[in-house]
Amino acid sequence: MTSTDHTSPEEVLRDAGLRSTAPRRTVLEVVADHPHVTAAGLAELLGTAGHRMSRQSLYNVLEDLTRTGLLRSIQPTGSAPRYETAVAGEHHHLVCRGCGTVVDVPCAVGTSPCLTPAQAPGFPVLDRAEVTWWGLCTACSADSGTSPDPASDSWRTP
Structure with missing residues (x-):
């Protein structure tokens, strides 16, 4: 799923063998719209948009999405991990x-x-x-x- 991909988050999650939960769908959508976001930046974006999620839940979702290949984590030197949906290619x-x-x-x-x-x-x-x-x-x-x-x-x- 990328910002130009028209596959629904539900389909993407199911295809990866994950349950389609609201937190997972929301995180996928926000990361697609804000590539290279850190977990802290993502938490701020979610809070601003009115999505309530504990830090632990957010980290669990990021781990699930990264482990299944729906997100890629990059960590430039001196930076917190950053997440992107551009995993293909x-x-x-x-x-x-x-x-x-x-x-x-x-x-x-x-x-x-x-x-x-x-x-x-x-x-x-x-x-x-x-x-x-x-x-x-x-x-x-x-x-x-x-x-x-x-x-x-x-x-x-x-």
Whole structure:
């Protein structure tokens, strides 16, 4: 389930072998609308929207959804785990050192894993690579007076 996916949360949960409960449906919907949200951010969003859920219940739901592959958990260095519904297909992340914004970046090379280590002793099967790039987003770059080098922005579309 992604923010552009039209499969109902009920179907997604049942297909994953989980009961379709209100907390699970709500968490899936909120994470789809707010990718890369932390548990604390998710709790705040749920509270603002009037959904009452204890922290323990929220963590249990996140564990269930992550364990069954409905959510992916990423943890950039120095950050709390962040959750996203973009679980299908290989992609990586850009993280702003200024404001902490995280955005998805599609894999640029081949199929999974899209990167191959120079050595993989004792690992005959490699199936996934996770890459996190760090930098400053446009807003933080402007605030810091750092002008981006256009030659280094080859990942950006015009």
